[in-house]
Amino acid sequence: MPPRHRWQAFQQLLREELAQATRLAPSTRLWEMPVAAALASALPLLIGAWFQRMDLGMVASLGALVFLYMPNTALMHRMLTLMVCASGMTACFTLGILSHLVPALMMPVLIFITVLVTALCRLGRVGPPGNLFFIMTAAIGAYTPVPLAAIPQMVGLLAMGALLACLMAFFYSVYALRRQPPVPPPSQPVDLHQTAFEALVIGTFVGASLALAQLLQLPKAYWVPVSCLAIIQAPSLRAIWVKPIHRLVGTAIGLVVAWGLLLVQMDAWTMAFTMMGLTFLIETLIVRNYTFAAVFITPLTILLAEAATLMQTSPSLVMQARLIDTVLGCAMGVAGGLCLHNAALRARADRLFSHWLPRA
Template identity: 55%
Template sequence: MTRSHRWLRLKILIRAELLHLTTINASDRRWQMPFAAALASGLPLLVGAYFEHMDYGLISSLGGLVFLYLPETPLHHRMVSLMVCAFAMIASYALGVMSHLFPPAMMLVLTFTAILVTMVCRFYNLGPPGSFFFIMAAAIGANAPGDVLQIPLKVGLLTMGCLLACLIAFFYSVYMLRSQPAKPVTPLPPPTFDFVVFDSIVIGSFVGISLALAQALQLTQAYWVTISCLAVIQGMSLRAVWNKQLQRLIGTGVGLLLSWGLLMLPLDNWRISLVMIALAFVIEMLVVRHYALAAIFITPMTILLVEATTLVQSSPSALIEARFLDTILGCLVGLVGGICLHSPRFRQLVGRQIRRLAPARQAD
């Protein structure tokens, strides 16, 4: 191959990558949904700021993220679906919080949670964000400091956040269904072993590997590595995994600059709450259009969600540097996991071993 041909192929490849990175997807999402989602995760923060217990508000705010699982189906179906998702969020967070008391078992608990939650989400064909926020809640809970007596308090606070999200979802649904007809409940597709079982085991295993690497490197907030890995590996194809990795790295890089600017401001509890509400609204407006743009705002949102109570004691520069390194590590693990997940040879070799462990009627 001549040099001119290699240069031409390189230009075509670069042009194709730029096209994937700059394509803005169309969306029919109305502003009411991002506004209601921002209220679901933001009101607990305002309550926490009022009572000067921002740590309580942050935990309840994490539960408010369950609003994002609200489907566009008839009222009875969407509310039952959301309450089931709320239970899954509570259970995932509870397992994560309890695993914090036994650090050697933390990786096994998170791996088990990721596998089980992903299986259930795929079996019931749960749409985006899929298992992401359930595993995120487990990872944050596993890395939250505390003792055994604080477990009921933390789980109760997250439960209250989930209940508030369900209440907001009910009134939002009643209002929206007056002007926008509900989508029909689609029948579940027949589950397959590869999609439900094999993929879930691979995703959960690499989530556990990312946490193990973070622990081995003694990273202060291992949850960030886990979240970055999960966000990348969940792509439905190898191209989707690659795009997600690039978009998350670029969006996180710009988002860290935004985070650094925000952390340099004189933030108190009220300002942090209002900033997080604004970020939640912008994220839900952008995430269905372009993931990299949304990641710019996801980064400071996630940092504040976990670090808001310790901002005074930590250096913004050190915090930003640590989160960037965590993101690179998580994306690399997620990319390796995505390559394995979408490799026919890997699926054949490993899938054969997994099928031997499954009951005969479930291995079809």
């Protein structure tokens, strides 16, 4: 192809990707759902602000993320799914926070959690956000510096936040099911060979991303494996290259938003209400455009990480660390995604697992 035609093809590709990145997809989600999600995540923070213990409120707010796993199925299936997810998230946080006591175990524990949770989410047909928040909770727990005697309190707080989210989901579901009929739960068969292969690859690269972050001595390095996880699970080879660009662009704009928020002297109440508003915006946009949602995901995660200290850290250091974590995690996610979508590697793994596992 002549250079001129290659340049024109490249320009056409850029236009298509820009249109894709800015297109708003239609959504059938009730507007009350983002409101309920924001309340579920903000109530623990508001209680923490009332008692002047934002550090404890932040832990409970992590557990409230289980609200986002609510499917659009019948009430019984919804609540069963949420209770199982609440138990799983509590277990992941417990293993993560225990691994903090022995730093050498952080990477093996995170690999174990990632492999197990990824496989179970595939087998249980858990919809978005899938394994993301389970692994994020475990990674944050691994970087939560608490003594052994305080671990039961931390685990109990996260479990209470998850139960509060389940209660919120119950009342929301009673209301929502009167306006929207439930959908049947997914029933498509799962290929055990491919599930095992994907779980092992994802777990290996998520663990390797944490090991690399530790090797570089990055502060609060848990965001590196989280960024890696968000990229490596892209559904296609093209998405492996496109999704990091969307995430980096959204993160860069989100850092500017976060910078503006961090320049404001926020007390505990202001921070809790700000995070409530950000959660509402994220849950409104996430089903319509990932790039736009990432703009608000970035400041939310930064505020969530700094809520306990009410931004005693320099904003410039926080921005720099978050950008480095995202770039490093995206790079590891692309490398893992290339392995995940390698047809020859998949075929070899299929032959290997045929000796140990049934097909389905």
